[in-house]
Amino acid sequence: MASIRAGSQQALLVVDVQVGVMAECWDAARVIAQIATAVARARAAGVPVIWVAHADAELSQGSxxxxxxxxxxxxxxxxxxxxxxxxxxxxxxxxxxxxxxxIAHIVLAGAASGWCIRATAYAALERGYDLTLLEDAHSTANLVLDDGSRIDAAQVMRELNIALHWLSYPGRRNAVAGAAEFAFGAA
Incomplete structure (x- = not known):
């Protein structure tokens, strides 16, 4: 079992809201606006904002x-x-x-929902953090599979919101909330 993080201090974790990532994301302008709302609200409440940027062979650091x-x-x-x-x-x-x-409670926003947001959410819970996914402040691209079938980005996002609403880990709390409604700074 993971060590449960003591306390109620929050941080807003903003993952991969990079030009090359967001260019492929569904409804990117709206999602970026929601993330901006969350960032402003976190800062106003004195909640730390931590940014994450991905780099790999397709997304060269500094480009x-x-x-x-x-x-x-x-x-x-x-x-x-x-x-x-x-x-x-x-x-x-x-x-x-x-x-x-x-920090004991991570508030999560960014991209891409089915990959980096999902992996970060599960990793946070497995490491003993409480987690809130901002349901309207993450996005991803449509997935086209090898057989030509397609999984719409909106469905990937919806599924992740549902999963993180119902997921259960011992001693941890997880939830989904809107960027404008989440109570930054509240215990």
Whole structure:
């Protein structure tokens, strides 16, 4: 069993809202606006905002596609975590950054829903964090499979929202909430 994180300190974790990632995401402009709402509300409540940026062979670190979207910019004191795997925890400094800030509750937003958001959500719960997925502040691209069939992005997002609503881990709380409704800073 995972060590349950003590306390109720929150952090907003914004994953992969990069130009090249969001360019392929469904309803990207609306999702970026929802993430901006969450960032503003977290900052106003004194909740730390932590940013994550993915780099791999297709998304070269420092390239124009790797940059965060222009609508969302970290403040000078906010951390930017570099990652190379779907989970924001794998081989990154994220867990250390969260521990140093006493974070026990991760509020999650970003892209891509079926990959990095899902992997980060499950990794957070498996590591003993409480988790809230901002149901209207994540997105992904439509998936076209080898056989030509298609899985719509909206369905991937909906399924993840449902899964994280009903998922159960001992000693941890998980939920979904809207970016404008979530109570940042509340215990």
């Amino acid at each position: 124009p596609a790797w940059q965060l979207v222009p609508e969302l910019k970290p403040l000078a004191h906010e951390r930017l975590i570099d990652k190379h795997f779907h989970s924001s925890f794998e081989q990154t400094e994220l867990e250390q950054v969260l521990a140093e800030a006493g």
